[in-house]
Amino acid sequence: MADKKELETKKRTLPAACDIYEENGKVVCRMEMPGVLKEDLDIRVDGNRLVINGKKKAENTKGDYRIREIRDGDYYHEFTLDDTIDRSRIDAAIKNGIVTLTLNIKEAEKPRKINIVAK
Amino acid sequence: MAIVRWKNRDLYDPWADFKSLQDEINDLFDIDRFPSTTGLFDRSVSPAIDVIEGEHEFTVKCELPGMEQKDIDVSIASNILTIKGQKKNEVEEKKGKYYKKESWAGNFQRTLSLPSSVAADKISAELKDGILTIALPKKEEAKPKQIEVNIK
Numbered sequence: 001m002a003d004k005k006e007l008e009t010k011k012r013t014l015p016a017a018c019d020i021y022e023e024n025g026k027v028v029c030r031m032e033m034p035g036v037l038k039e040d041l042d043i044r045v046d047g048n049r050l051v052i053n054g055k056k057k058a059e060n061t062k063g064d065y066r067i068r069e070i071r072d073g074d075y076y077h078e079f080t081l082d083d084t085i086d087r088s089r090i091d092a093a094i095k096n097g098i099v100t101l102t103l104n105i106k107e108a109e110k111p112r113k114i115n116i117v118a119k
Numbered sequence: 120m121a122i123v124r125w126k127n128r129d130l131y132d133p134w135a136d137f138k139s140l141q142d143e144i145n146d147l148f149d150i151d152r153f154p155s156t157t158g159l160f161d162r163s164v165s166p167a168i169d170v171i172e173g174e175h176e177f178t179v180k181c182e183l184p185g186m187e188q189k190d191i192d193v194s195i196a197s198n199i200l201t202i203k204g205q206k207k208n209e210v211e212e213k214k215g216k217y218y219k220k221e222s223w224a225g226n227f228q229r230t231l232s233l234p235s236s237v238a239a240d241k242i243s244a245e246l247k248d249g250i251l252t253i254a255l256p257k258k259e260e261a262k263p264k265q266i267e268v269n270i271k
Contacts, residue, residue, distance in 0.1 A: 020218040032184040032222055034249030063173030070167045070182055097184035097249015 013076035016054065016099075025110060027085065027103040033075045034097035041099065043092050045081070050090075052077040054099065084109040165227045168202075177237060177255040181229070184249035193244050193253060200231045200242075202251070 016031040033041070036054035044051045054075035081087065081103075089104035169180040181202055183191060191204040208224035233239075237255045244253045 017221040017223075019220050019222050021220075022216045022218070027218075030222070032249070034182040034184040037248060063171045063178070065169065066172050066177075067168060067170040070169045070180060096186065097182075 012073040013053075014071050014073045015077060016075040018077065025105055027105065029079075029101040029103065031075070031077065031099045031101075032097065033094075033099050036075065036094070036097065036099070038094050041092075041094055043090075043101070045087050045090065048081050050079040050081050050101075052079075052099070052101070165229055166202075168229060168231075170231070176257055177233070179231065179251075179253040179255065181251040181253070182249065183246070183251050186246070186249070188246055191246065191251060193242075193251075195233075195239050195242060198233045198235060198237065198239065200233055200253070200255075202229045202231075202253075203227070 016033045018032075019028075019030040021028055021030075031052065031054075033054040035056050037057065040055040040057065042051075042053040042055075044053075052075070056072075056074055084105050086104045086106045091102040091104075093100045093102075167182050169178075171178040171180070179200070179202075183204065183206075186204060186206060190207065191202070194201050194203070203226075205226050206224045233255065236257045238258045241256045242253060244251060246252075
């Protein structure tokens with residue numbers, strides 16, 4: 001019962017189109033969040049979870065919608081980080097409605113060469 | 120007077136779930152969802168738009184994340200508004216290993232037939248935070264007018 005009520009009152013969120021790729025030993029996460037300003041973007045690392053919440057500015061347009069394709073709601077994404085990601089080195093940038101998160105991989109996890117010492 | 124049983128709205132109604140399921144299935148067959156606003160050359164992948172009619176103007180909003188002013192071309196010809204552009208792939212495919220790819224890239228075009236009440240020479244467009252906003256003011260004669268009636 002209580003669960004059902006919570007579901008109904010929860011604000012609708014939608015996932016942003018997201019690209020995740022590896023580049024130069026970093027994991028880059030690129031999300032399309034048109035209409036989200038820098039101040040309204042909230043990125044948190046909570047243990048193993050990376051939570052991205054982008055709030056859209058409230059509509060202030062007066063009038064009737066003739067076509068409505070842009071979905072209403074805030075962008076919300078939740079990812080699970082594994083142990084290879086360095087949590088203290090996560091960079092975020094926003095430009096033209098695109099959020100770019102750069103997740104550095106821990107130095108210890110990177111492949112490294114082991115020198116052989118000949119005796 | 121007929122006696123109607125009082126229904127407690129807080130009680131869980133098992134049929135409510137079936138109702139929402141039926142609505143969802145009906146939605147799938149909803150022919151109106153086919154975009155009637157797409158033109159002949161519009162692709163199936165195209166940015167979402169909103170058209171809002173206000174009292175004095177129409178506002179067209181278009182989601183164009185990651186696009187620069189030079190990539191977008193907005194034109195009007197005999198009351199047909201065309202938003203054209205190219206969404207570039209920011210990262211080359213070869214460079215990185217993709218885990219997930221949901222964004223799209225390529226050319227797109229959206230055409231909208233405007234009502235004749237739009238003043239085509241007063242259109243302005245603005246690109247901000249990945250949203251293109253086009254303001255289309257209505258012609259003076261098309262605006263609602265208050266006519267005073269003098270009672271003699």
